[in-house]
Amino acid sequence: MSNSENSQSSASVAPTAIVHPNVKLGKNVVIEDFCIIGYPPKGYQPGELETVIGDDTHIRSNTIIYAGAALGSHCHVSHYVFIRENTNLGDHCSVGVNVVIEHHCQIGNNVRLQAQAGLCEYTVLEDDVWLGPRVITTNVPHPTCDKAKECLNGPVIRRGAILGAAVTVSPNLEIGERVLVGAGSVITKSTEDGAILFGVPAKKIGEVEGVKCQYELMPQSPYKTDGAAPTDAPARRVPFADLGAQYQRHKQEFRLAMDRVILNNRFINGQEVAEFEQSFASYCKTAYAIGVGSGTDALELALMGLGIGQGDEVITTPHTFIATAEAIALSGATPVFADIDPLTYQIDPAALESKITAKTKAIIPVHLYGHPAPMPEILAIAKKHGLRVIEDVAQAHGATINGQTVGGIGDVGCFSFYPGKNLGAYGDAGAVTTNDSELAARIAKLRDHGRSTKYLHQIIGRNSRLDTLQAALLNVKLKHLPKWTASRQAAAAHYQEKLAGLPLTLPAVAEGCEPVYHLYVVRCQDRDGLSAFLKANGIDSGVHYPTPLHLQPALAYLGYSAGDFPRTEEAAANILSLPMFPEITRDQIDYVAATIQRFFQA
Incomplete structure (x- = not known):
């Protein structure tokens, strides 16, 4: 029986095979006897999920592939294989007899699964992975727990790893690239790239680099180390930031967090928002954290919550992103700029x-580049003149000054979770932190149409809620933030x-400060x-920021001119941000440094 869509009309389907509706069969697909393709998972109707079988793929007899699975081209699937929904296989994969692949597995290109291997839910296999017979991956440490299905988190097995027969892989770990694991081993913790492991539990016994093959390896083999680069090899590249590297390391956690939100249909004000607010307040050492739609919204809501508006002045720095001054202007107040410490x-x-006048109501210090602003001096000035202090912490999650965490020092802290921030969402998101219960309650109302219950609106507010999907992701990322911060600090030390x-x-660190290096910014007379030299050598860089705020066309109405803030203007003319992200390697930093040295030697 076949109800598939086969636009190529070249697939060969055995008469005893069952192909359900909404199955896309590529050219020259072969499906042998007694196969079931596109079988609907529980809760779905036949044809509700699309199933894809790529060109030139051969599926042997008695195999069952659930609806929602996708197989690439030139795959070979042996007899009695079981592949669940929402699993993806790349091109040129080989799946042996009696292999079981559970749902939500991600399998790359040129992967080999030998007979009776079993992949649990949320397993990730990158390109060129080879799993021997009866290899088993696992995804939950306590399967009898009543919350077990909410904790599923399979392993990630990196490119080119080879696992011998009957290896067992524990949940929620990462096996590095080109790792070689001996037969019968049990992997209980994550491994570094290129290691040879054996035993129960598996321990490192050598390095793959020391193992040579007497025969010629395939051209694309990840083990090919003869020193000859392919003629079409791209030039070496160091990105300015690498969000993809972070995603690859933690994608199963991210996907699971998002799946929980989607499956529970709690997209607005779901429990993940409250969980993140509580966790983030604890991280910032504040009593309250209120999730909002963006970092810009956080600034605007803080100003609104403090009653700052028409006729007021707010002092800030001209050396920052425009959102700081933009929020002041949108509140009805006037931005007033003060120059920087060079x-x-x-x-x-x-x-x-x-710059303080009778109209001044607040100060917004910006903890730029991840370095704390001089908060003790600013707080003393604010106290002397009766001013509010709104911290712009968009670039400084977790930075400290004299042991105090920024965002909890002034009256209110405003955070951005823009994707590239130290703690970034997958879209716009932000938060406001404070120790003032009345201010927290007012901002919580303002961000949600001014309401206290669903249809009772006590004040005029706006729609700036933290999206539940973003909160779920931020909950996962917040757990890793201390480690990521330590990695940034180590990278900065290596740069120095x-x-x-x-x-x-090079970046200076003020006494008592512990920066978190959102950016690593140097100054060069020929910036x-x-x-340009870095770019020609495959190294990305940036300028933060090339045009000071007092010279921005949008703020020309303030009446500032070139020369008003000479230290800011000098910095804008020669600052350069070098690549900085938690996953940057010492080797990449060495390459950046060597390239800069070559620039000055030229």
């Missing part, structure tokens, strides 16, 4: 105090070591020349 790029307290002695101004 060493740390933070607002200069002395310059700030000179490797760039020492070059004609650059544009260095940037």
